[in-house]
Amino acid sequence: MDVSRHSKWRTPQTRHCGFPVVKSRDGMSNRLLAALPASDLDLLEPELDTIVLDQDAVLSRAGDEIEYVVFPHRGAITLMIDMADGHTVATAAIGREGAVGMLSVLGPSPSATTAIVRAAGTASRIPASRFLGVFNRSPAIRRMVQNHVKAMLMQFQLGLACNALHPVEARMARWLLQLRDRVDHDALPLTQQALSQMLGVRRTTVTLLMRKLRERGAIRSDRRGLIEIDRRQLAAAACECHQTMRLEVEEIFSASSDPSRAPVLLEDERTQGRKSGNVR
Numbered sequence: 474m475d476v477s478r479h480s481k482w483r484t485p486q487t488r489h490c491g492f493p494v495v496k497s498r499d500g501m502s503n504r505l506l507a508a509l510p511a512s513d514l515d516l517l518e519p520e521l522d523t524i525v526l527d528q529d530a531v532l533s534r535a536g537d538e539i540e541y542v543v544f545p546h547r548g549a550i551t552l553m554i555d556m557a558d559g560h561t562v563a564t565a566a567i568g569r570e571g572a573v574g575m576l577s578v579l580g581p582s583p584s585a586t587t588a589i590v591r592a593a594g595t596a597s598r599i600p601a602s603r604f605l606g607v608f609n610r611s612p613a614i615r616r617m618v619q620n621h622v623k624a625m626l627m628q629f630q631l632g633l634a635c636n637a638l639h640p641v642e643a644r645m646a647r648w649l650l651q652l653r654d655r656v657d658h659d660a661l662p663l664t665q666q667a668l669s670q671m672l673g674v675r676r677t678t679v680t681l682l683m684r685k686l687r688e689r690g691a692i693r694s695d696r697r698g699l700i701e702i703d704r705r706q707l708a709a710a711a712c713e714c715h716q717t718m719r720l721e722v723e724e725i726f727s728a729s730s731d732p733s734r735a736p737v738l739l740e741d742e743r744t745q746g747r748k749s750g751n752v753r
């Protein structure tokens with residue numbers, strides 16, 4: 474069955490480009506932070522530390538309590554599911570449009586995923602307990618969490634459909650583009666081992682897929698640990714899911730910046746917040 478005719482997801486029309494670079498008045502490039510009103514960013518800033526995201530660093534492990542909320546300014550992180558038999562698969566890519574560990578506001582519970590840095594960068598970090606305190610005080614920060622949750626659910630759901638319906642070559646192209654959106658260059662610091670873990674396929678399958686993508690000009694070179702891509706060719710090789718995910722994230726950001734489209738619940742919360750000074 475051709476599900477695309479019944480899908481709510483828009484057919485991508487725009488040429489591929491990465492997520493825009495934004496900066497808050499304090500030079501923060503994380504879009505969630507940059508979109509906050511100054512007074513709400515002021516609540517967070519005393520608690521934020523700037524950290525370096527080292528290549529291949531593990532930010533948090535599945536099963537561990539979430540200690541920090543991490544807002545990347547540069548670089549890319551993937552969330553990985555670790556199966557009992559040792560297999561792994563990536564469920565989401567996160568960069569300057571999102572955060573890692575934000576779901577800790579839902580209550581203390583072990584992380585379901587392992588977060589691994591796939592492209593080095595920098596981030597701001599806040600202890601999860603401190604973030605919860607600010608979350609309870611600020612409707613704008615609650616709205617930020619709401620937007621992030623929307624974007625993550627969209628990525629999880631589309632990723633699930635993609636894994637079930639689209640060929641592995643198109644999925645690999647999709648992952649490469651998702652990472653490219655979060656860095657600002659076409660040379661992705663990825664080993665075949667990392668791709669194998671992200672896609673949940675054998676190394677030999679990755680080698681075969683790399684060869685196919687190189688033959689069609691989507692990968693220019695594949696030196697050890699560095700994959701240089703051609704974005705246009707790679708976009709032609711990818712399924713529509715990459716562009717759909719990217720457009721959905723832009724839609725969430727543009728809706729949140731338009732007061733007329735803000736969720737009604739948040740207006741209620743704002744009123745309640747003025748009354749009680751602390752809404753949960």
Ligand SMILES: [Zn+2]
Binds near residue numbers: 635639714
């Ligand atoms: Zn797909």
